Amino acid sequence: MTTSLTELGSKYAGLMFIWATIQQFFPYALCKRFDYLWRRVENYFYPYVQITIDEFSNGKRNEIYSHINSYLGTKSIKKDAKLLKVEKSKNSKSFAVSLDEGEEITDEFQGAKFSWRNYSVKLSDDSSGHRSSRSNSVPMEKKSYKLTFNQRDREIVTGKYLNHIMEEGKAIQFQNRKQKIYSNNCSEDWYWYGKGMWRDINFEHPATFDTLAMDPKKKAEIINDLIAFSKGKDYYSKVGKAWKRGYLLYGPPGTGKSTMIAAIANYLNYDIYDLELTSVKDNSGLKKLLMETTSKSIIVIEDIDCSIDLTGKRKKKKKKENETTSEGQEEDSDSSTEKEKESTENKESGKLTLSGLLNFIDGIWSACGQERIIIFTTNHKDKLDPALIRRGRMDMHIEMSYCRYEAFKVLVKNYLNLETHTLFQQIQGLLEEVDMSPCDVAEHLMLKNASGGPQICLDNLIQALKEAKKKANKDSKESKEKAKQNSMKIKKFSAKFLRSFGNVQKLLK
Numbered sequence: 001m002t003t004s005l006t007e008l009g010s011k012y013a014g015l016m017f018i019w020a021t022i023q024q025f026f027p028y029a030l031c032k033r034f035d036y037l038w039r040r041v042e043n044y045f046y047p048y049v050q051i052t053i054d055e056f057s058n059g060k061r062n063e064i065y066s067h068i069n070s071y072l073g074t075k076s077i078k079k080d081a082k083l084l085k086v087e088k089s090k091n092s093k094s095f096a097v098s099l100d101e102g103e104e105i106t107d108e109f110q111g112a113k114f115s116w117r118n119y120s121v122k123l124s125d126d127s128s129g130h131r132s133s134r135s136n137s138v139p140m141e142k143k144s145y146k147l148t149f150n151q152r153d154r155e156i157v158t159g160k161y162l163n164h165i166m167e168e169g170k171a172i173q174f175q176n177r178k179q180k181i182y183s184n185n186c187s188e189d190w191y192w193y194g195k196g197m198w199r200d201i202n203f204e205h206p207a208t209f210d211t212l213a214m215d216p217k218k219k220a221e222i223i224n225d226l227i228a229f230s231k232g233k234d235y236y237s238k239v240g241k242a243w244k245r246g247y248l249l250y251g252p253p254g255t256g257k258s259t260m261i262a263a264i265a266n267y268l269n270y271d272i273y274d275l276e277l278t279s280v281k282d283n284s285g286l287k288k289l290l291m292e293t294t295s296k297s298i299i300v301i302e303d304i305d306c307s308i309d310l311t312g313k314r315k316k317k318k319k320k321e322n323e324t325t326s327e328g329q330e331e332d333s334d335s336s337t338e339k340e341k342e343s344t345e346n347k348e349s350g351k352l353t354l355s356g357l358l359n360f361i362d363g364i365w366s367a368c369g370q371e372r373i374i375i376f377t378t379n380h381k382d383k384l385d386p387a388l389i390r391r392g393r394m395d396m397h398i399e400m401s402y403c404r405y406e407a408f409k410v411l412v413k414n415y416l417n418l419e420t421h422t423l424f425q426q427i428q429g430l431l432e433e434v435d436m437s438p439c440d441v442a443e444h445l446m447l448k449n450a451s452g453g454p455q456i457c458l459d460n461l462i463q464a465l466k467e468a469k470k471k472a473n474k475d476s477k478e479s480k481e482k483a484k485q486n487s488m489k490i491k492k493f494s495a496k497f498l499r500s501f502g503n504v505q506k507l508l509k
Ligand SMILES: Nc1ncnc2c1ncn2[C@@H]1O[C@H](COP(=O)(O)OP(=O)(O)OP(=O)(O)O)[C@@H](O)[C@H]1O
Pocket: 211, 212, 213, 214, 251, 252, 253, 254, 255, 256, 257, 258, 259, 260, 378, 379, 400, 438, 439, 440, 442
């Protein structure tokens, strides 16, 4: 049915051309009448409509063409199309299959049937509206898709079907693309050469949730949260919230905060924007950076407590506010000068302020581009301004802690492919008593030379844990001793003070 449909269409176009030529020899009224009758006969015998989608439109690449290409490519594998093409571009991680020239496939959507055919017309150099980037020896061609469908399905096509193809095609292209990691920490010339504010390279970190060592319950909770977020488009629009989510990862060094970010990016297939706050000049620079990020991405600010002095400014401001209230109305007259001072202070001290960052996270502008995750990492959660990490900004606070037995089991499976061993019980006991980061545990589990086996690695780890335990005991003894000495000193000092106070009282009497 399908082949005949498109071929019939071409024959019909030829017939119409002949009719248009003949028409010139007949009176106008007669032609019009005949036209009307002809349309009715035509609709009865050939009720089909054809839409052509060219690869280029007005000299520009036609966005929908590439989406159709991806959509039909995946359809063609499942269906019985025989003439296929395979391409691989620099930015895609897998091969892209598409229909070869002249091949036709059918598709169904909401009960309507569609037929797609791929066309390609060779063009001479001068007849082409656009120049191909290929070499001169390769002839340029005009590629297009022809969609044929029954005219009763017109509304489905324009209302839903083409949108459906756009969405599906986009999703396929997104899955096939290579992940990127972007950095704003680039030289001035980079920006001036018109390359935007972000510089990117391919992101190829191997971390996954399977290789991440942490409490399995916590891990499952995070994965469920990510799934709910990535599927939450309708939910977010229903509750009137911008489609974004913030995670605060905190914990001592080497506990897997950066590894967790890589695992999240790999799990969701998102790009990463690694935002270096120290390279941002002011609040408007921050806004510009935000505007240049894409959807389905993670914006990361590592070591937020060290990036810039965001906490200090807020505290200063609070202090000033307190002073203002205590000193009463007198201060009102001075408040404008205080504000002026503050704004000049901000100007002088880098101009990136806490309120700028708060707006970046969930101001009105933060809703530009959808499906975005913001992650902060820190070693010192308590140093952060509460406003920065309140729920809604950082929705989930995830503690990355020292390595305990559950996390150890993941590491030992990754590094030594071991699930059980006689030494595990001893290690479990030590890990409950000693604080060692997963990074340090992993280092001991690495096979450093060919002759060393798992046994040696586990022995080394036990040795290291025992030493750490000894050191921790010694440290706690020392600190207890220090505390004892300090309290003795305080006691002595207060006794001395009381004695001299007593003497002064006696003298006064
Ligand atoms: N929870 C973990 N699971 C698996 N590997 C881990 C984990 N924690 C640390 N590692 C290993 O230790 C190395 C350092 O970890 P990572 O950089 O993620 O720590 P971090 O918490 O970001 O440290 P910092 O606070 O210093 O930035 C990683 O390369 C990884 O191999």
